[in-house]
Amino acid sequence: MEIDAFFSQYPLFTTEELDRFLAIKRTENAAPERLAQARKALLSYHKKAGHVLLVRRGLYATVPAHRTPAQQPVDSFLIASRLTPDAVIAYHGALALHGLAHSLREEIVVLSDQSFVNPLRFRGTLYRAVPPPRELPVSDALTLGIETWDRQGLSVRVTDLERTLVDCLDRPMLSGGWEEVWHSLEGLDAYLNLALLLEYTLKLRTATTAAKVGYFLSQHQERLRVPEGTLERLRAHRPKRAHYVLRDRIVGQVPGRAKFIPEWNLMVPTLLGEEAYEEILA
Incomplete structure (x- = not known):
């Protein structure tokens, strides 16, 4: 999946970096409000699934499949x-x-x-x-x-x-x-x-x-x-x-x-x- 490629590239990412990725991958829906909605939904899903860890507002660490958020070291x-x-x-x-x-x-x-x-x-x-x-x-x-x-x-x-x-x-x-x-x-x-x-x-x-x-x-x-x-x-x-x-x-x-x-x-x-x-x- 496209988002998996992003996660593999970004061990730590800001929402701005994710927005840029989504803007490139979703050119047909590049309106800022749609991108913001897509990003919020995406982060909400992956946070609940334990795929990302909130470091602070707007800053997330990715979590590999073999780890939990609590186990994941963050540089x-x-x-x-x-x-x-x-x-x-x-x-x-x-x-x-x-x-x-x-x-x-x-x-x-x-x-x-x-x-x-x-x-x-x-x-x-x-x-x-x-x-x-x-x-x-x-x-x-x-x-x-x-x-x-x-x-x-x-x-x-x-x-x-x-x-x-x-x-x-x-x-x-x-x-x-x-x-x-x-x-x-x-x-x-x-x-x-x-x-x-x-x-x-x-x-x-x-x-x-x-x-x-x-x-x-x-x-x-x-x-x-x-x-x-x-x-x-x-x-x-x-x-x-x-x-x-x-x-x-x-x-x-x-x-x-x-x-x-x-x-x-x-x-x-x-x-x-x-x-x-x-x-x-x-």
Whole structure:
């Protein structure tokens, strides 16, 4: 049957995707109201039959014949990629997709111009949308440093390795906290396009972020083959005075919690991994 072909192609689908399929297959009845009626009837039947699982309004997972809806696993990254029409998996979710995440998190954050969309909690995982960094030009916000991956036959948009690195250092609290970000990025051993990384970092127009990126690269300069010229460009954009890696200055007010890095004008946490510090990050 035609719908079986659709289900085999879409392990997860939106009602808009189903509408497009029906419009192609039913050209003689392509009036929008008829398509909507056909879709509602189809989904109602297959939901009762256990062939589809409602994830949220307008979003369904398909269920193979040998499974029940309760048994069917649903790919969390596919869900995140369909949270909004323009969703881009970013921050800790992007770290995980790139195979860098230090630990598992029950939250996936996507970039979207539709950040007003209500968060979704499904099977213990929270999915939410945030706007792109406001410093970015609109034309770059959801295009610069974005890759399209194939996942179970469906397209998933994710920040590339370079943008992921910068975004996580820019907004560590969306990425699991400073400790998680640092430990995750320490596992990075892939080739980095430093020209693109530098371009994106400077487009954020944030001195603290430029310094954080520079500090990370300087700590791994030999392994990541970072030329001194790249560090010099970033040093030129560092803060004029000491800035804290974390916006919450409590880290710097507790003796021993932070150390000053003159090269980057950064106050960097020193007690990563301690329970008390994790409480500060929470």
